[in-house]
Amino acid sequence: MWVQCYDPLGNWPASTLAAAVPVFVLLGLLAWGRLNAAGAALAGLSAACIMQQFPAWGFSLEKSPVFVFHVVIPFDTMLP
Numbered sequence: 001m002w003v004q005c006y007d008p009l010g011n012w013p014a015s016t017l018a019a020a021v022p023v024f025v026l027l028g029l030l031a032w033g034r035l036n037a038a039g040a041a042l043a044g045l046s047a048a049c050i051m052q053q054f055p056a057w058g059f060s061l062e063k064s065p066v067f068v069f070h071v072v073i074p075f076d077t078m079l080p
Contacts, residue, residue, distance in 0.1 A: 022048040 009015040026044030029035045035043070 018051065018054075021051055 007015050009018060022044045025047040026040050029040035029043055030037065
């Protein structure tokens with residue numbers, strides 16, 4: 001059975017802020033206005049890939065392509 005850890009850092013405010021970093025990157029770049037939506041989305045995806053490398057999350061570098069494949073491909077197939 002797989003158990004999901006909702007508080008990987010042991011401190012819920014820190015875990016919440018760490019999980020929100022990719023969202024802050026995406027929305028911050030969109031609000032800044034010097035980067036288009038696709039560029040901001042790639043920056044947010046990059047931030048998510050970087051955040052998953054921290055040991056508290058339990059992921060490793062080998063799982064990054066799997067993460068990108070499952071996140072990017074489904075959204076890519078919905079585009080015209």
